[in-house]
Amino acid sequence: MVSERGLEVLRAIVQDYVDTREPVGSKTIVDRHAFGVSAATIRNDMALLEDEELIVAPHTSSGRIPTDKGYRVFVDHLAEVRPLTPAQRTAISSFLEGPVDLDDALSRTVRALTQLTGQVAIVQYPSFERANVSHVELVQLGSGRMLVIVVTDTGRVSQRVSNVQDEFDETDLGRMRAELSTLLVGRSVRDGLHRIETHLALHDDPTKPWDAATRVLARAVAEDLEEFRQDRLVLAGSANLAKRESDFRGSIYPLLEAIEQQVTLVRLMGEMVADEHGLAASIGRENEAFGLAEASVVTSDYDATGAGARVGLLGPTRMDYPTNLAAVRAVARYLTRMLEEDDTSR
Secondary structure, X not given: OOOHHHHHHHHHHHHHHHHHOOOEOHXXXXXXXXXXXXXXXXXXXXXXXXXXXXXXXXXXXXXXXXXXXXXXXXXXXXXXXXXXXXXXXXXXXXXXXXXXXXXXXXXXXXXXXXXXXXXXXXXEOOOOOOOEEEEEEEEEEEOOEEEEEEEEOOOXXXXXXXXXXOOOOHHHHHHHHHHHHHHHOOOEHHHHHHHHHHHHHHOXXXXXXXXXXXXXXXXXXXXXXXXXXXXXXXXXXXXXXXXXXXXXXXXXXXXXXXXXXXXXXXXXXXXXOOOOOOEEEEEHHHHHHHOOOOEEEEEEEEEEXXXXXXXXXXXXXXXXXXXXXXXXXXXXXXXXXXXXXHHHOO
């Protein structure tokens, strides 16, 4: 059982090691922090922390550094997440102001986060599988091209250009729009995709131009709905891993591979358990099953008008957890608020 002063000593070791990347000794703690006790007393506290496997000596007669378990205890005992400065909040607001659409909003989000923190920034696309399709629109663009627009009740809009190789009058255009709307509007993305696939299987007669065009448009809609169901990530700041390569004992290749393939990060972020504030951290060896035992991930939940997802940061275990947690929380709240405002303005 770690005492209150022991936790304070651990906090000092974590903070100083993150700041300096140098092992922390008892004299350094006495000089830098107002504990009001002797270096000998601090050494006794450090010995108890070492017994609990919360700190370790990387070299003989050196100071101590936190272990993965030590970082976990530090994060779990944070009195509060450090608030961002007004300048940082202004930077987030400026970065995220006025996005064109959801894709643009998420792209801006990761760029803002990586600039704020120097870590790899990750944002999950909301899962719209349970969203309902609210509108289908067809717009002729000329030269046999048709713009297919699908809108969900959560505000997700997709636009895809299909080559139907013909021009249609308003009667035929209205008929195609009505057929697709009958299949989709008011139904979930999952149900709509199933109905589209069934429709394609039952209407496979290439001899009728209208049916052929409808099949082309139905396939375009099916591709959009399939994308709505997929778990996707937007990332930025991968180059920061190379800048901090010395913080990793082994190769950074597993992290680069996870970033490239995304599946590992999707699974990891999906399994992280958030606290009552929507914050979560997965540290070092806790990520061993995902091949990321030398990395930490911190996340915060955000809401896209009913479809939840996460904003996160990936980096070495030696990271500034209070600031990074504050950053993902602030960005997630701003993103949630922005998406809610965008939804109410529709």
